Amino acid sequence: MQGNEAHGPVGPDVWQICRELIPERSVFAFLAEHREALFPAGMFADMYPSPNGRPSYPPQVLSTVLVLQVLNGLSDAEAVQELRCDLRWKAACGLGLLDGGFDPSLLTYFRRRLQHSRDPHRVFTAVRQVVEATGILRGRRRRALDSTVFEDAVATQDTVTQLVSAIRRVAREVPGGAGTVKTWCTGHDYLSGPGKPKIAWDDEKARAELVDALVTDAIAVLARLPDQELGERAANAVGILALVAGQDVEPAEDSDGSDGRWRIARRTAANRMLSTIDPEARHIHKTTHRQADGFKGHLAFEPETGLFTAVALHPAGGTDHTEGTVALELLADETGPLDVFGDTAYSGHHYRAVLTEAGHRVFCKPAPLKPAVPGGFTLDDFRIDTTAATVTCPVGHTVPLGDPAGQRLQRKAFFGELCTGCSLRPRCTKNKLGRILTIRPHHARQAAARRAATDPDWQAAYRRWRPPVERGVAWLVAHGNRRLRYLGTLKNDTWLHTRAAALNLRRLINLGLTRANGTWALTPATP
Known part of the structure; x- marks a missing residue:
C-alpha cells in the first residue's frame, strides 16, 4: 500500500524555520518547494498496486533521497545519516527537526520496486518532462x-575461484544439487565453505592437477543433475557453471579432451565473464x-x-x-x-x-586510414570508380576492380607488375606482388565522410x-x-x-x- 505525506513533519518543520539558512537557488531549496510537483504521488501508483497492508514510506520522499544520494555519491547508510543530521536534507524531504528518517534497507527495497516496475527510469522521465515544459x-x-x-x-575472480564459486552456487540453488556435488565431486570439498582449495600454489604441477580436477567436477555436476524444470535462480546457477567450466580451459597438450584432462587455456575467451558474483561485468x-x-x-x-x-x-x-x-x-x-x-x-x-x-x-x-607503408599512400590517394569498376593509382596506372564470385562484397584491385620499377613504390607497398587494394561495399559512403x-x-x-x-x-x-x-x-x-x-x-x-x-x-x- 502506498504511503503519503499527510501525517506532516515530526517536530518543527525545518523548511519553515530554516528557510533563510538554505541557499535560495540550491537543489535542497528547490526540492523543499517543489518536491510534490516534481514527484507527484500518482507517479508511483503502479509500484504499490495493493490497497491493503501497512502504508509504505512515502515514495515522494524516497525519490527525493535517491536524487540527493546519487548527486553526492553516497551509500545508503551515508544518505540516511545525512537525512537525520543535515537540515538541508530534512528541508528537501519535508521532514521535521525531530524526524529520525528510516532504515537504510528501505532504499534497497525502493530501488528494487523501481527497477522491476513498468518504468524503471521514471525519475529521469519526470525531470525530462520538466525540461520539455x-x-x-x-x-x-x-x-x-x-x-x-x-x-x-x-573483484575480478581467477579461474579456480570461479569454478569453486559456481559449483557451490549450483549446490545452493538447484534442487538436488548439493547431493550431486557431494556424490560426484572429488577435487575439493565444496560444501565445507568458501575459499580456494589448500595446495602448494607455487607448485606448477599441483596447480595443473587442481584445475583439471575442478573442471572434471564441473562437467560431472552438469551431466548428473536431476532432470527437472528449473526456476530462474537455479537456471542461472547452472548456466554460470557451464560458462566458467569452458571459458578459461582447454584440453591438455597431449589430450583432445576425451580423456577428461584439462588445463588453463593459453588465450583469453572473448566476452569473458569476470566474476560469478556479477556475471554481467566484462573486460x-x-x-x-x-x-x-x-x-x-x-x-x-x-x-x-x-x-x-x-x-x-x-x-x-x-x-x-x-x-x-x-x-x-x-x-x-x-x-x-x-x-x-x-x-x-x-x-x-x-x-x-x-x-x-x-x-x-x-x-x-x-576512422583514419592506415597506409600500407608508414607515411605512404592510403586508399584515398587512389581514384576508385566502383561504377566503372576501375582503380587508378597515384602514378596513373589503371587496373580493373574485380568482383569475386559476383558477390560484390569485397572487391580487389591487383596492380602486380605495374608496381615493378615504379618510382612511388617505396611510398605505396612492401608486397613483392605489388599493391593490392580491397574495396568494401560501404567504401563510397565512408570515403564521402572522410572528404566531408x-x-x-x-x-x-x-x-x-x-x-x-x-x-x-x-x-x-x-x-x-x-x-x-x-x-x-x-x-x-x-x-x-x-x-x-x-x-x-x-x-x-x-x-x-x-x-x-x-x-x-x-x-x-x-x-
Whole structure:
C-alpha cells in the first residue's frame, strides 16, 4: 500500500524555520518547494498496486533521497545519516527537526520496486518532462554522443575461484544439487565453505592437477543433475557453471579432451565473464592503452545547455552494445533532424547510414586510414570508380576492380607488375606482388565522410560542439561515481538514469528553474 505525506513533519518543520539558512537557488531549496510537483504521488501508483497492508514510506520522499544520494555519491547508510543530521536534507524531504528518517534497507527495497516496475527510469522521465515544459531544448538540434567506462563493484575472480564459486552456487540453488556435488565431486570439498582449495600454489604441477580436477567436477555436476524444470535462480546457477567450466580451459597438450584432462587455456575467451558474483561485468577496452572491468555507459548531451537527453548502460562485451548500436538507442525518442556529433567509435558505415536515412546530419569523426607503408599512400590517394569498376593509382596506372564470385562484397584491385620499377613504390607497398587494394561495399559512403571531414566548416562545427560532451562525462563520474555500487546491468542502468536526472535537475536550477501557476519555467537570476 502506498504511503503519503499527510501525517506532516515530526517536530518543527525545518523548511519553515530554516528557510533563510538554505541557499535560495540550491537543489535542497528547490526540492523543499517543489518536491510534490516534481514527484507527484500518482507517479508511483503502479509500484504499490495493493490497497491493503501497512502504508509504505512515502515514495515522494524516497525519490527525493535517491536524487540527493546519487548527486553526492553516497551509500545508503551515508544518505540516511545525512537525512537525520543535515537540515538541508530534512528541508528537501519535508521532514521535521525531530524526524529520525528510516532504515537504510528501505532504499534497497525502493530501488528494487523501481527497477522491476513498468518504468524503471521514471525519475529521469519526470525531470525530462520538466525540461520539455521549460522549452529550453526547443530549436536546439545538436546532440553530442560519447561513452565512458564504469568499473564494476566486485573483484575480478581467477579461474579456480570461479569454478569453486559456481559449483557451490549450483549446490545452493538447484534442487538436488548439493547431493550431486557431494556424490560426484572429488577435487575439493565444496560444501565445507568458501575459499580456494589448500595446495602448494607455487607448485606448477599441483596447480595443473587442481584445475583439471575442478573442471572434471564441473562437467560431472552438469551431466548428473536431476532432470527437472528449473526456476530462474537455479537456471542461472547452472548456466554460470557451464560458462566458467569452458571459458578459461582447454584440453591438455597431449589430450583432445576425451580423456577428461584439462588445463588453463593459453588465450583469453572473448566476452569473458569476470566474476560469478556479477556475471554481467566484462573486460572493457576503452582505448588500446586503457583497460578496465565493468560496464560501459553511453550518453547523449545537448552541448549548449549542458543537459543529458538520454543515457544507457550496457555490458561491455559482444557486438550488441557497441557505440554505434547504442547511438540509435540514444536518439530513438528524438523528433526531427539533428546534428549528431561523435568520435570515431560512432562512425561505422551502418550507423552512419541509418542516421542519415533518419534525416540527421552526421558529424562523427571518420576512422583514419592506415597506409600500407608508414607515411605512404592510403586508399584515398587512389581514384576508385566502383561504377566503372576501375582503380587508378597515384602514378596513373589503371587496373580493373574485380568482383569475386559476383558477390560484390569485397572487391580487389591487383596492380602486380605495374608496381615493378615504379618510382612511388617505396611510398605505396612492401608486397613483392605489388599493391593490392580491397574495396568494401560501404567504401563510397565512408570515403564521402572522410572528404566531408576535411571541410573547414565541418571541422569548425566539430571542434565547437563535440568537446562539451566530455564535461558531461566528468559530471557523471565525479564524487567517486566511476566505480559502481550495484551488481548487474539493470540496477546500474537505473542508477545511471537517476544520476543523469539529478544532474539535469541541478543544471536547470542553476539556469533559473521555477514553477508558477502550475507551469515550469526558467527565470535567469537578476544580476
